[in-house]
Amino acid sequence: MSAREDLTDLIRGVESIAGEDSAVRPWDSTLVEEEAAPIADAILAAGWRPPSRTVSTVEDADSLPDGTLLYSPRTGHAWSPRNGSRQARWASPTGGIYRYTDHFIEHQGPMTVLHEGGA
Numbered sequence: 001m002s003a004r005e006d007l008t009d010l011i012r013g014v015e016s017i018a019g020e021d022s023a024v025r026p027w028d029s030t031l032v033e034e035e036a037a038p039i040a041d042a043i044l045a046a047g048w049r050p051p052s053r054t055v056s057t058v059e060d061a062d063s064l065p066d067g068t069l070l071y072s073p074r075t076g077h078a079w080s081p082r083n084g085s086r087q088a089r090w091a092s093p094t095g096g097i098y099r100y101t102d103h104f105i106e107h108q109g110p111m112t113v114l115h116e117g118g119a
């Protein structure tokens with residue numbers, strides 16, 4: 001889903017947040033798509049972006065395509081997968097390498113996806 005669609009769904013779901021003691025009247029608590037979409041557009045235009053994806057498991061890391069860039073707050077280094085490499089499964093522009101994803105996650109994770117590459 002796009003950020004707009006995610007926000008529209010969240011805005012439309014506000015009635016689940018408004019409790020029984022809320023000032024929101026029950027018949028006014030559900031916004032239709034045509035009402036929620038412009039609100040989502042305004043939020044996006046103001047600069048809101050969805051949270052960055054976090055990678056913290058071997059499965060998540062191994063599913064990333066070449067060209068992906070990860071950031072490790074533990075070390076302050078960026079990392080990229082090297083699918084098909086015999087020498088290193090993970091490499092950093094600073095010269096660091098990891099051959100095995102489990103060691104990589106243990107020492108560097110969890111990491112933030114800065115850019116997700118394509119196939």
